[in-house]
Amino acid sequence: QVQLVESGGGLVQAGGSLRLSCAASGGTFTAYVMAWFRQPPGKEREFVAASSRGGYTTNYAASVKGRFTISRDNGKNMVYLQMNSLHPADTAVYYCAARNAVSLSYYRSDYAYWGQGTQVTVSS
Numbered sequence: 624q625v626q627l628v629e630s631g632g633g634l635v636q637a638g639g640s641l642r643l644s645c646a647a648s649g650g651t652f653t654a655y656v657m658a659w660f661r662q663p664p665g666k667e668r669e670f671v672a673a674s675s676r677g678g679y680t681t682n683y684a685a686s687v688k689g690r691f692t693i694s695r696d697n698g699k700n701m702v703y704l705q706m707n708s709l710h711p712a713d714t715a716v717y718y719c720a721a722r723n724a725v726s727l728s729y730y731r732s733d734y735a736y737w738g739q740g741t742q743v744t745v746s747s
Contacts (some may be wrong), residue, residue, distance in 0.1 A: 626736075
């Protein structure tokens, strides 16, 4: 069973950048598809990005494609989300999630393991 801990959130001005990190422990990291989800204030949790186990395949939500990049370092059991050109609409709690499977998924219910979340606030 894998445990996930996010870090790197904070307050940033519109147009700025942040890099989120997620440290995984307690499992075989390369067995997991890794993803980022976010939950804006008053809204449902939504898919942001996912990475295959080897990191060679990635998927993105349309709203972040071209601005955000998911990556992973399997040697360090880490996954990252580089966020550029941030908008106030990107304000949310960002969650790291893991799925013990081969295929990527957009669905929250397909991910069994979650971190505690990290707050990202983008000011206008």
